[in-house]
Amino acid sequence: MSSLLLARNGRRAISVIGWGRRGTDALSGVHPVTRRFIIDMSYSAHFMDFKGSSIPSSMKKLVVTKLSPNFREAVSMQTVAVPTPGDADLLVRNRFVGINASDINFSAGRYDPSLKPPFDAGFEGIGEVVGLGLSASSRYTVGDTVAYFGSGAFAEYTVVPAKESVPVPAVKPEFLTLLVSGATAYIALKRLGDLAEGETVLVTAAAGGTGQFAVQFAKQAGCHVIGTCSSNEKAGFLKSLGCNRPINYTSEDLAKTLKKEYPKGIDVVYESVGGSVLELAVNRLANKGRLIVIGFISGYQTASGIPPFTGGTLPVKLLQKSASIRGFFLPHFLSDYREALGSMMQMFAKGKLVCEVDCGDLAQGGEICRLGVSLQGCGLHVCWEKPGQGGGGSGTTLC
Template sequence: MQAAKKPGVVINLGSASGLYPMYGDPIYSCSKGGVVLFTRSLVPYKKEGIRINVLCPEFVRTDLALKVDSQLIEKMGGYVSMEAVIKGAFELITDETRAGSCLWITNRRGMEYWPTPMEEAKYLVRPYRLREKSQTISNSRVQLPESFEKIIVHTLSHKFRSATSIVKKPLRLPIKSDHVLVKIIYAGVNASDVNFSSGRYFSGNSKEIESRLPFDAGFEAVGLIAAVGDSVRHLKVGSPAAIMIFGGYSEFTMVPSKHILPVARPDPEVVAMLTSGLTASISLEKAAQMDHGKVVLVTAAAGGTGQFAVQLAKLAGNTVIATCGGKDKANLLKELGVDRVIDYKAEDIKTVLKEEFPKGVDIVYESVGGQMFDLCLNALAIYGRLVVIGMISQYQGEHGWKPLNYTGVCEKLLAKSQTLVGFFLNHYTHVWQQHLDKLVQLYTMGKLKVLIDPKRFLGLHSVADAVEHLHSGKSVGKVVVCIDPSYSNQSSKL
C-alpha cells in the first residue's frame, strides 16, 4: 500500500484478552496484547492515508470459545455475535478519523474505543514545537513599575469584601536568587476564597491566626515571568507561567522558582485548569479511583470544577449524571455530553435517582455539602465511593462556616461496603504538572471544553464582585478576573 501510494484500511484481529489478562491462557493473552500494541504503534502511517486498526471482541462462538467455562461466558453477557464483529469492522473502515484505534466489542457495553482519551493523555507527550512555543511567546522584557497593587486580608471574616483591601507596595529589586517575579494577567476565583479570608487555611487558635494578618489573598493565577533570580537557569523572562500559591490577587508576585508551572499561554482557560481542573483530574484518579463502565454523579456540575469532572468522567467511558440549578446550566451540561442532567429547580433530585438509577451510583463527586451530601450518600451503590471536594453551601452562613453532623454515616458506609474520602488539592503538589499537562493535551486535541463565566471582571477592584458572583449561584463555568485588562485585548489563545 505504501509502495503503490494507495490509501486504505488494514484491520488486525485482536481480542479483549489483549486488553486485560486471561488467567486461563496467558500465552494467548500475551500474543493478542502484542497485536494491540503493534497496531497502536502504526499510527504514523495515517499521514500516508493508511489506517491500521484492531478489533478486540470478547468471546465469539467458535470451537475455541466453546471450551471456556460457560459460567464465565454468562457473567460476561454471553457470546458476542458475528454480526457485532462485522459491524465493528465496517465502523473502522468508514470512520476516517480512526487510525491505530482499538475497538473493544462487548455485549455489556456495545462498542468502545480503547484507550479512552483520558487514558491516552497519560502517556502522550506534547510535541517539542509546542514546548518551544511556550518558551518563546514573548522575548521582550516585561516593563517593571516602581510599585504595584495587591489584595490583602486585613480582618478575619467569611465576608470577602469586608475582610480584604487593596494596598500599594514598592517593587523591590533585585529579587532573591532562587525566586521568580511574575506579572499576573488572569487570576482565578474559588469558593474557598471566603474560607481563606476567614483564616480557615491556617492552623492554631484565633489569636494565632490573627497574628498572621495581613496576608495575601488569591489561590491561582497565570502571567508572564518578569524577572528571575541569579540561580534560576530553567526559566526565561517573558515565558508564560502559572502559579498556585497564596497571592494570586496581585499585579506582581514573587515566588520560589520551584513553584512555577510552565504553560503554553497565560490565558483564562489555563486558570480554569488550575485549582478547578486539577481538583477534578487528580481527585477522580486518586480519591475516586475512577475507571470505566461506572455511574458517576457530579454535583454543582456547571461550576468551575464540575465542568471538568463531568467531561473527564465521560471521556473515561462512564455514565454521567449532573446536578445544576437552571435551564441554561442544564443545556450547557448536555452540550458537554452529560447523560442525565438533573435541574433541581425543575425536578426532584432524589426522585430522579431513585426511579432512574435504582441500583445507585458508583462514584459521587460532591462539592455542595449539607442536604446534598445526605442525598448523595443515600444514593451511593454497594462498593460506591463518595469524594468530598468541598461544601459550598456551608461557606456563607451568617456566622461563617458552621460544621455539620451527619447522622448515621458509619452505619450507611458499613452496610454497603462504601468509601467516603476527602480530597484537598494541596496534598497532591507532586502531580500538579503531570495532570496540568494532561488537561492541556485534552484541550488542544479538542476533547475537553473549558467554560469561562461570561461575566467580565477587570482589575483588582472587581475581585470582591467576582467572589460574590460565584457564591450567588448564577455563575457558569470558571469565574476569572483579568488583572491586566490591556493583555485581555490580545486575540491569541492557547
C-alpha cells in the same frame, strides 16, 4: 556563601560570594589576608525587564486584614513596593488571576487556623516573567509565559518559586481553570474515585469551576455521568460536555429523580455542595460506592462555614453498603500536581478538554474582563485589563 541578588531597573548590583576568614592559621601561625570575591552584575537589567518596559517601584495588591467570610470586609487594597525575586524565583506580571470558592475559606481563616492577618490573597495566576534570579534563569527567561498555584496572586506582580511555575504556550484565561479546578477533579477522581468503565458518577454543582472537569474526566473513563445544576442553560452546557443526565434541581426533585432513574444507586459521587445534598448523596450510594468531598459550598457564607449535616446513622449506612467517604484537599496531593497539569494541558491543546471561563458578564454590575473572572459574588470586583487593551497593555489595574 550568600545568594545572588539581582538589581531592578538597571541598577548595578554586586554579590559577595565568598569571604576569607581572618584569624591565625593553626599550622603556620600566619594571619591570612581577607579574601573577597566580587561579581559585576551590571547586566542585571536584562533579567528584570520585559520588552523594554520599565518595572514600577510600587504596585497594588489585595491583603486579608480581617478574617471574615465576607470577602469585601476581609480584604483591603494596598500599595506596596514591587518585590525583587530571589535566586530561584520568578517575578511574574499577572495578566489573569482565578477566583474560587477556596478564596472565601482562606480569607475566613478556615484552612489554616494558625494563620493570622495580614496575609496575601489569591491562589492562582498567569502572566509574563519580567524578572528572575540567576538560578531560575537556567529554566526560564524574561518574556516567558507561566502559570502558578500559590499565595499572593491578587496583585499586579507576584514572586513565584521557579520550581512551582508551569510554562504555558500563551497567556490565556483558559489555562487558569486547570490550576485549581481542573487539578482538583483530575487528581481526586484518579486517586480516590477508582473509576471503572460502565459505572455511574454523580457530580454536584456540575456546571461550576471544578464540576465541569469532573464531568469530562468521568466521561473519558467510560462512565455514565449525572450532573446537577440550577438552570436549563447550565443543563445545556453539561450536555455539550457529554453529561448523560443533567438535572436542574430548580425544576426537578433531585431525590425523587435519582431514586426513580437510578434504583441501584450511584457508584461515585463528586460532591462540593454539602448539607442536605451531601446527605442525599450518602443515601443514594450503591454497594461499594465512593463519595469524594471536595467542598461544601452551601456553608461558605455562614459564620461557621460548615452546613448542617445529620450524620448519626452514617456508620450504619456505610457499613451496610461497604461504601466510603473520602475528603480531598489539593495541597495534600501536590506530588501529583505537575503530572495532572501536564496531562490536562495536552488534552486542552488537542481539543479534548473544554475549559469554560466565567467572565463575570452575567453578574449584576459585572463586565467581561481580561481577568476572566469576577469577585462580584463575594462583594468585590477585581479587574485586570478590560477588553481592547490587549495583553501588551500598559499594565494591570485593580478596580
